[in-house]
Amino acid sequence: MNTTFTLTRSSIKMFLRNKQSLFFTLFMPVMIMVIFGFIGFDNVPKIDMGIVANNPNQPTQQFIDQLKQISAFHVTTGTLDNERNALQKGERAIVIEIPDNLIPSLAAGQGQPAPQLTKQTITVLQNVGQQQQAQTATTILSQMLDKTTLAISQAPDLFEIKTEDINARNVKYIDFLLPGILAMAIMQMSVFSVAFVFADYKEKGILRRLLATPMKPYQFVTANVITRLLIALAQTAILIALGVLLLKAHVIGSYFLILLIAILGGIMFLGLGFTISGIAKTVDSVPAIANLIVFPMLFLSGIFFPTSAMPNWLQHVVQYLPLTYFANAMREVMANGAGLLDIWKDLVWMGGWSVMLITLAIFTFGFEQKRA
Amino acid sequence: MNTQPSKNFNGSEPEPIILVRGLTKHYGNLIAVDNITFSVIKGETFGILGPNGAGKTTALEMIEGLKQMTSGEINLDGLDVHTHAREVKSRIGVQLQASSFFDGLNLKELLITFASLYGRTADPMELLKKVELDDKAKSKVKELSGGQKQRLSIAVGLVNDPKVLFLDEPTTGLDPQARRNMWDLITQIKRQGKTIVLTTHYMEEAEVLCDRVAIMDHAKIISLDTPFNLLRNSGVESTITFRADKMCPVEHFASLPAVEKAVKEDHGFRLISTNPEETLPALFLHQGDCQFKLFDLQLRQATLEDVFLKLTGRKLRE
Numbered sequence: 001m002n003t004t005f006t007l008t009r010s011s012i013k014m015f016l017r018n019k020q021s022l023f024f025t026l027f028m029p030v031m032i033m034v035i036f037g038f039i040g041f042d043n044v045p046k047i048d049m050g051i052v053a054n055n056p057n058q059p060t061q062q063f064i065d066q067l068k069q070i071s072a073f074h075v076t077t078g079t080l081d082n083e084r085n086a087l088q089k090g091e092r093a094i095v096i097e098i099p100d101n102l103i104p105s106l107a108a109g110q111g112q113p114a115p116q117l118t119k120q121t122i123t124v125l126q127n128v129g130q131q132q133q134a135q136t137a138t139t140i141l142s143q144m145l146d147k148t149t150l151a152i153s154q155a156p157d158l159f160e161i162k163t164e165d166i167n168a169r170n171v172k173y174i175d176f177l178l179p180g181i182l183a184m185a186i187m188q189m190s191v192f193s194v195a196f197v198f199a200d201y202k203e204k205g206i207l208r209r210l211l212a213t214p215m216k217p218y219q220f221v222t223a224n225v226i227t228r229l230l231i232a233l234a235q236t237a238i239l240i241a242l243g244v245l246l247l248k249a250h251v252i253g254s255y256f257l258i259l260l261i262a263i264l265g266g267i268m269f270l271g272l273g274f275t276i277s278g279i280a281k282t283v284d285s286v287p288a289i290a291n292l293i294v295f296p297m298l299f300l301s302g303i304f305f306p307t308s309a310m311p312n313w314l315q316h317v318v319q320y321l322p323l324t325y326f327a328n329a330m331r332e333v334m335a336n337g338a339g340l341l342d343i344w345k346d347l348v349w350m351g352g353w354s355v356m357l358i359t360l361a362i363f364t365f366g367f368e369q370k371r372a
Numbered sequence: 373m374n375t376q377p378s379k380n381f382n383g384s385e386p387e388p389i390i391l392v393r394g395l396t397k398h399y400g401n402l403i404a405v406d407n408i409t410f411s412v413i414k415g416e417t418f419g420i421l422g423p424n425g426a427g428k429t430t431a432l433e434m435i436e437g438l439k440q441m442t443s444g445e446i447n448l449d450g451l452d453v454h455t456h457a458r459e460v461k462s463r464i465g466v467q468l469q470a471s472s473f474f475d476g477l478n479l480k481e482l483l484i485t486f487a488s489l490y491g492r493t494a495d496p497m498e499l500l501k502k503v504e505l506d507d508k509a510k511s512k513v514k515e516l517s518g519g520q521k522q523r524l525s526i527a528v529g530l531v532n533d534p535k536v537l538f539l540d541e542p543t544t545g546l547d548p549q550a551r552r553n554m555w556d557l558i559t560q561i562k563r564q565g566k567t568i569v570l571t572t573h574y575m576e577e578a579e580v581l582c583d584r585v586a587i588m589d590h591a592k593i594i595s596l597d598t599p600f601n602l603l604r605n606s607g608v609e610s611t612i613t614f615r616a617d618k619m620c621p622v623e624h625f626a627s628l629p630a631v632e633k634a635v636k637e638d639h640g641f642r643l644i645s646t647n648p649e650e651t652l653p654a655l656f657l658h659q660g661d662c663q664f665k666l667f668d669l670q671l672r673q674a675t676l677e678d679v680f681l682k683l684t685g686r687k688l689r690e
Contacts, residue, residue, distance in 0.1 A: 002491060003489060005488075010474070014475075014476030209472075213490060214461040214462040214489070
């Protein structure tokens with residue numbers, strides 16, 4: 001016990017003095033969180049619309065101004081050639097060519113019969129690459145034209161939409177991002193700090209030197225595992241504090257459950273870290289092996305964007321990744337206030353992954369350099 | 373071959389602390405250690421000398437309980453190493469060949485950590501003083517020179533106040549100055565009554581430090597004795613060269629005791645003697661007989677290097 005305690009204390013000192021592991025453990029996740037948090041993906045991008053009108057009469061100009069005020073559009077005006085070029089470069093979703101006399105001047109006074117109307121044609125160029133935006137824009141455009149038609153023909157409005165603003169608690173992007181970044185940070189720390197440090201200990205013969213003492217190998221492994229689980233808890237506290245204070249994230253779930261998930265995720269990925277240091281023959285081969293496994297998970301496990309944005313077949317695959325369960329459970333608790341009953345499936349899967357990875361680690365990891 | 377020493381230094385009955393019998397290690401078809409038998413006496417410094425690849429380190433690591441033996445028996449301080457490896461490890465101190473230590477700890481913290489591995493508390497400053505590293509207590513291992521690293525390694529080996537200290541090539545890779553320092557340190561530890569077992573491929577080191585030396589070659593012990601006996605009994609000749617101010621027939625020198633061969637050279641004579649202690653007094657007496665005076669007298673005595681060459685037909689560092 002005393003041995004494990006002293007070893008743990010030494011191992012914490014070593015971890016905190018290692019600038020490289022501190023960088024991967026804290027600095028990098030904080031940096032990524034802050035950058036993505038400030039970019040903010042909450043605002044839906046506007047539809048780029050080009051309007052071509054040479055010399056519109058006054059009512060037509062009013063119509064154009066109305067178009068410009070619609071918040072879903074980002075409107076630019078120019079000549080047909082310019083706008084067509086811009087569309088071809090992908091800078092416009094849609095280009096609308098509006099005839100000068102789209103809407104006739106109602107020069108005559110009130111009570112006069114409607115003037116003779118001729119059908120006007122609006123030419124619309126749609127960007128095939130942004131079909132969805134172009135179609136939305138076309139729909140809005142035709143609605144406005146319908147309304148104008150009715151106004152000119154002086155028909156009464158038969159329908160009215162009454163809107164009311166309600167303040168809802170919407171899950172903002174930072175609330176989605178923070179649990180993901182937290183899971184990512186714990187994974188990075190667990191995998192890299194163990195894989196690098198133990199491969200290094202093995203290569204330098206430090207583990208062998210330890211074997212020449214009466215220490216039991218499990219004592220050394222335990223000390224290192226305890227160290228990293230404590231670091232995982234520190235990561236959780238620091239990232240949540242920064243997310244809440246700096247980026248106004250909301251954490252509504254149970255902190256006890258959050259810490260429990262952090263520990264379980266830590267154990268799961270420590271198993272992976274020990275496996276990698278067992279497979280790696282030298283320290284130099286650690287980053288290749290570790291990144292091969294860790295890097296795809298960063299993008300496939302719903303850390304930065306929901307997996308629902310992926311094609312169906314891919315969703316079926318990525319839902320089984322250990323990081324997916326980890327990030328999911330964390331997010332359900334932090335952002336949606338889920339309880340143990342809501343996330344038990346995720347926890348069971350994480351437990352299963354832990355058992356598998358630890359078993360693999362037991363088979364691959366040894367204190368001595370394997371003889372060729 | 374005298375494998376059991378007859379007397380301890382103070383004349384009491386020799387008390388073995390390590391008994392090795394029929395120790396053998398196979399790696400597949402390769403035989404690294406081939407049926408070696410010897411014992412180490414409490415308080416002595418025992419050297420295993422041999423070229424690289426002779427099996428010294430493998431033998432040492434089996435005794436330390438770090439490597440499984442293929443067959444044989446090792447008893448250390450009354451314990452069977454095979455069945456009581458952990459208990460044996462707690463009674464010995466080791467310095468492994470090319471072992472390094474945690475980079476993130478300073479020397480003081482490192483010694484405290486290692487003491488905890490033995491379930492002990494140690495006085496790190498006293499240990500560091502012993503190896504003259506007390507001024508480096510707050511330094512990291514990577515800031516130490518090669519010699520300092522080896523001295524640290526010895527301090528770590530002493531952290532559990534071991535009964536036997538094992539040193540695997542303690543001076544390999546050190547410059548001559550650092551090597552002398554290391555010899556002084558080992559001599560000091562030896563004076564405190566610790567049993568030391570060391571391997572080396574430096575003859576001089578074995579002669580300076582060891583009470584007894586086992587010479588190993590090709591996985592076997594080919595000779596085991598005190599350095600003095602190894603030299604005397606090996607039949608390796610010493611060379612005496614000198615000049616004389618007056619001529620004296622070379623046959624006179626050839627008939628001096630223990631002289632195997634006498635040669636007249638350009639500026640003097642060269643005698644090959646199997647025992648210079650007999651030849652030299654007779655040579656001085658002969659000055660009076662033939663009325664000449666010796667000058668430029670030189671004696672090159674046989675070294676363990678020569679013994680090894682004689683035993684194996686090869687040089688030690690090939």
